[in-house]
Amino acid sequence: MKKIPGWLPTAATVLAVSVSSQMLLPAATAENAPVLTVDQDLNNTAVQKTLHISGTASNASEVNYVCVNIGGQSFWTNATLDSTVSPADGFSAGETVKYSLDLDVSALAAGKYTVNVAARGKDDTLTQQAFVVDMNEVKAPDPQLSFDRDLEGTNAYGTLSLSGTASNASGVDYVCANIDGQANWQNAILDTAVTPADGFSDGETAKYSLKLDLSALSAGEHTINVAARGKDETLVQKSFTIHVMGTEPQLSLDKGLDGANAYGGITISGEASHISGVQYVCINTDGQNNWKNATLEKKDTPAEGFLAGDTVQYSLNLDISSLAPGDHTLEVASRGNDETVVTKFFTIHVVNTAPQLSVDKNWNGANVHGTLSLSGVASNVSGLDYVCVNTDG
Incomplete structure (x- = not known):
């Protein structure tokens, strides 16, 4: 009987093969036992929204996949594998992979959960690690409203340009502004295709812009109120004072x-x-x-x-x-x-006529004492502004 490396057959095992028609897996030796490492110390880690897991997996038959399960759910999520890494000690090229996974846990309620990480070889050998993480309740950040420039005390005439960003965890419904507390709110233009502010996700930050008409205002101090409303109807407001001038540009x-x-x-x-x-x-x-x-x-x-x-x-x-x-x-x-x-x-x-300048007498190389009298003609299609002379540059 031909021996499978690392596995010494016995009568009992031969009988098991003949009866069940199943292939028995070779016993892993100390040199080629599958290895699974995790880069992070996940035990008792506080988690919100996303759990990042990475590490290496090694298997003498090569790694088939690495997957992660949380809370004993029936579904496993496969990690991304990179086989271009150097093999771990005792393994050959191609037998070690780097794995990484960003696991979405935003739907989980607060509490402790067991995270299982499993690596399976192409020979079906399996190695696992388990950790307990603490899911914290995700508290939505407070709504935010900012201005691109400080407008407090600004002199203004005719039109005031407002711009900045508004952020809301429910998404921004609208940004509007009014003058002196009157019911004259004007809606700003919104652009949500921007990088979200810190603590917010895609689509939760909007760039706003508005040209506020001041033409009907009297000269003097006026208060501008800016409000940003979220889709959950939460509201954030800011106010500043401008000085409307009675002078045109x-x-x-x-x-x-x-x-x-x-x-x-x-x-x-x-x-x-x-x-x-x-x-x-x-x-x-x-x-x-x-x-x-x-x-x-x-x-x-x-x-x-x-x-x-x-x-x-x-x-x-x-x-x-x-x-x-x-x-x-x-x-x-x-x-x-x-x-x-x-x-x-x-x-x-x-015109296509170049300016001209002439000197009545050629003074080049002349000996001069006391006073030099210069005269000549200057012409310029735009008219002459002046003719001037200097000495030695």
Whole structure:
């Protein structure tokens, strides 16, 4: 009779085989006994929602599967296996796997449960470990409401842009805002395709945005109330005060450029004022999407009717060398931090004549004593601003 490695047949075992027609499993030797390890110490672990289990399983016949059962239920959940790991001591390549499983336990009531982890080899040998875990009652996090920026004490005019996030364990039903406690609630736009806030699950956090119309408000202090309501009707609210200004945004140009002749480049500068502060000033050509941002510098003295920090000096050297000769429309736009926008338009006439400068006398290499008299002609299609001279750079 041929021997199966690790199993010494006897008359009794031969009889058992002939009678039952079942294959008897070889007895595992100390060298190749199945091994199951668990990375975590799960005994008396407090668990909420998800139980993470991982470890290694080794079997001389290779591992068929690793599965987990909790609370003696009739169903087992298979773990994910990775056989590319180094084999455990005493085992060959392919005989050890890394397993991992995130077991959903959110439906279980609070209490203690036995967790069974089992690894079965391809020869049907089985090894198990059992742990007792403590399921804690899952307490839903309190509803949350936040703002993207601090609006308390903000100066505002015309429109106030509100945005932020709202979170509720039951899901967010709506976010709305009103002014001065009146029954004038306005609903915000919600976007739930965002990363949930800490402690919340997918779909329980929403990004909200709302442009609140302030045009009917008198100048002075006003209270804005923002409320977020969950699908379970729980409510969270926040309030802040804004100062409505009676001054419209302003935008000016330092010099009259409308109708000016231009060649190569043009300098555009002026002042912009917004009661919420200036976010940016930009310029485009001929209505194309070719906006260029101007350089901003806050003015120490704001324009009349504005507060410190509300007025900026802007400037931009705009390259127009690629424009065809003829008339072109330029648009200057100033945007406030409250998203109010004011624009100005003007037309320039692009010519193909380069600026010219000549000197009446060639002074190159001349000996000079006392005073040097310079004269000549300067031409520029946009008109001359000044001619100046310096010495030695």
